[in-house]
Amino acid sequence: MSRLELLTVEGLRIDGRRPNELRKITAKTSVLAQADGSAYIEQGNTKCLAAVYGPQEVRHRMQILHDRAIINVEFNVAPFSTSERKKRSKNDKRSLEIASAIKQTFEPVVQTSQFPRSQIDIYLQVLQHDGGTLQACINAATMALIDAGIPMIDYVCASTAGCIEKQPVLDLNYLEESSDSPELTVAILPRTGKVNLMSMESRLHVDMLESVAALATQGCEQIHTILDSVVRQNTQLLKDSMLQ
């Protein structure tokens, strides 16, 4: 396999972005009529839909917790989401891992102790996959939870960063992700800057970790600004419509 040139001489990336530039983000909330809260997010060509149901009755009595709500996450990738049709079952280890990571990310953030003996369902559906599935899912889930009016201590904003030829780059796309370069996904709580989730694949020198993580954190903060403005806009609209 001939190696792809991922960085041009001018330091531009394969899709023309600068190393520290995010892809275009579009976020919408309340996209589904049936769900208690829902969101749709596009980060470049990665498209993800999230639906939140609950707090509601716990489905399996075995799982009831008496002091807080349980969070249940289901993650699904549409078979048409990649260039080659790949049927990935819901129980494939990778999907299970992502679902469990998202669940554990939101557990300390959602104020579950306000809803004892109940369950909050988060359903995630990836429609188009172009790198950074996990970050898109987390961002979509945050928006959907906010849309559902479930109390949280903060936003959870996620972003990826990698390292190509010793140059830290932000928000990898599919080509960059699959080229064997390291990919770090970070989710932070923007208010405190604390790291909630961190996951990395492929090899990265430990001395680079700090700078790559710092870049990812910057990305998270940028995403936070975008998501926050969407939420504020929506709330403003809602307020206006109520006042009329």
Add this chain to the structure above:
Amino acid sequence: MVREAEPSLNEKQFVLRALKDGLRTDGRRPYDFRSIQISFLSEYGHVQIQLGRTRVTRVSAKVTAEVVRPRPDKPTEGLLLFNTEISPMASPAFEIGRPSEEEVLISRTIEKALRRSRAVDTEGLCIVAGEKVWSIRVDLHFFDHEGNLVDCASIAAITALLHFRRPDVTVIGEEVTIHPMDQRNPVPLSVHHIPICVSFSFFADGELLVVDPSIIEEQIREGDMTIAMNIHKEICALSKAGGIPLEMDQIIRCSKIATTKTAEITELIQKALADDKAQRQSK
């Protein structure tokens, strides 16, 4: 499924108070690993790892090889498979056929640390492109769960891969001959680097941390993180799936700790392999 008994409030408080004073219930300091015992069984590639001395975490790994057809999209690459199903032998909380969250995370961490980081040269496993390749499978058997299965499993898997020998092959034209072990010396796999997992548990809002958590520490922890690293200071996998939010500095500190632990463990593995080699030759 038999549910794992939760530690009592008293136990919890005891462990936490001790940790605040920098002590652990099994007498270790916070950054200490339990003693690692590596024992080789009679076959090549069959290793048992024990963490600790009395109440041990015990995992064994067994490597086997067979000749198969390669995947059509990767005709020149051999296969590397891991089987990490955990039986109720390790702890009655595990169930057959339905992977628990813990099992999924262990399996994915091993996959990422050993396969995604290309620890084993899979292209060297090709015999005839598009026709025949070696399929190497690593079966992990979990015997006792006294905390930190993932580190124990990663050490077992990589040690077994380093120890394994496959039968030699000669290819003349289309003809492939596989030489039985007793006719020609078997050959080792080519292993590029040795990734070692180091796990951390966090307590008291992420202020306190321990390396190589025991089972009670795992039960009462607020968050966890696993870093897989090799001796070249490359991080092969890092996963902190939720749990208590941490400061970035804390994570960077953990990566530094992991660097030294990795170096120590790698040395230990290499010594054990050298000892075993000497022993086998003297026989």
Add this chain to the structure above:
Amino acid sequence: MKRSDGRTEPSQLRAFAASQSLLNRADGSAKFSFGESTVIASVVGPAEVKIRDEKMDEATVEVIVRPAVGFPSTKDKLLERALRQTVEPTILAGMMPRTLIQIVVQIVQEDGNMLSTAVNAISLAMLDAGLPMNSLAAAVSAIIDQEGNLLLDPNSKELENASSVHTFAFDNTTSYNLLLSHCIGTYSQEQYLDCLDACKHASERVHSFIRTAVEKRIEKEYQQLQSS
């Protein structure tokens, strides 16, 4: 005659080895080997049982077999059922109604006779777990090779040359009852009865070995108690 692994007698068994209480998470555990064939068994119970499997008048016995390599196949299912049906009659299950006795068998190394090795490992593990039992099962395998010789405790090389494979398990009551007979291949009734007889004698040796193993362990524990 000389056998492929250096044994000189057709009725010679490979060296037994056993250790007990080697796992700390299980209620009872044991490792048993015939030569290179090694099995670890663990026993948990009496424990909570799933409502679906609950029996009102006795304990539910579950056996799980984990192969040394790969995922469990239907072959292991067959082994599971044979093992369960062999050891179940030796447990006083009526004393523990509505509970679960879970037995996990991990095959460590395969060199023939996995069924008989596993029966012996389970027996030892159940003793270690302190389950109420009425007797103790012990098993031995034999083959009839292509030349018609009866060989006890065959290794995997001898199994390749077998025309039939026989495994028998007996309890240790005075009448020495037959608990299991699992025989496959082509053979006559006389050959079957010969194997039955040979295995019966050999299993007495396994029984006495198990007895000494347990006695030694208890003695050791007692001494430790005394000295401390």
Add this chain to the structure above:
Amino acid sequence: MTENQVASSFSFKIFERIKPDEYFRRFIEENVRPDGRALHTFRPTSIRQGAITTANGSAMVRIGGTTVVCGIKAEVAEPRVDRPKDGFLVPNVELSPICSANFRPGPPSEQAQVNAEIINQVLINCDIVDLSELCIDEGKAVWSLYADIVCINYDGNILDASFLALLCALKDLSLPTAEVLPSSIVQANSSMMIKPLKLRRLPISSTFCIFANPKVTLSDPTDSEENLSKETVSIILDTDGKILYVHKSGGAMCDAEMMKSCFSRANERAAELNELIERTSSQ
């Protein structure tokens, strides 16, 4: 029916339900079984070959209330790398909720898997068929036979019924002649049908169950008899009186004398069924 009669017929049904073992014991003491059979008689058995026209070979077998259908479908497959000449014969037993309330929907039950495995092992180990007869072109294409044994109605003794059904379906099997064209496409000529598989021996299975109190052996147990007795003996013989498979487990009542009597009953049964198979095949 008078009121009295209703009451008595009602009460013996209740008796059967609440004290099944005692109900059964009273029958056995009179040397008769609840369905009117003597202790050692098998239920009436019938065979219909070629019951399914869409299959390459099929048979329906009834043993009393137990009905099974075996259909064999042939597919072209690539042989294994290490056995380039051998085809495949894959038996599969299906026990769905349709045939009895004992079975739950979902993945195959233990009983179904175990029966399929017994059939498979006997086929492999007892020299019944020669799989190289299924070769189309060495190393390139072989026939793979999927023998699905579906139970329609379950009333005990599934092993005997499935074995008999499989055997008759194999006897009924006919395949088109096939060749591998230079373009490596397999062409089948369905106008030329052949009977590729010769059965080297005719394995016939007989199952018995043993009661502890009173100590008796029953041939061909029904579902309710199977539930009452845990100890069973299955014997597979060929028509020359060679034993192929003996399995006994589940209790400690059976001794060598009982085994001998089972052998002689199994021999009689084998002769009887052999005649029946001959008669059906010649029709």
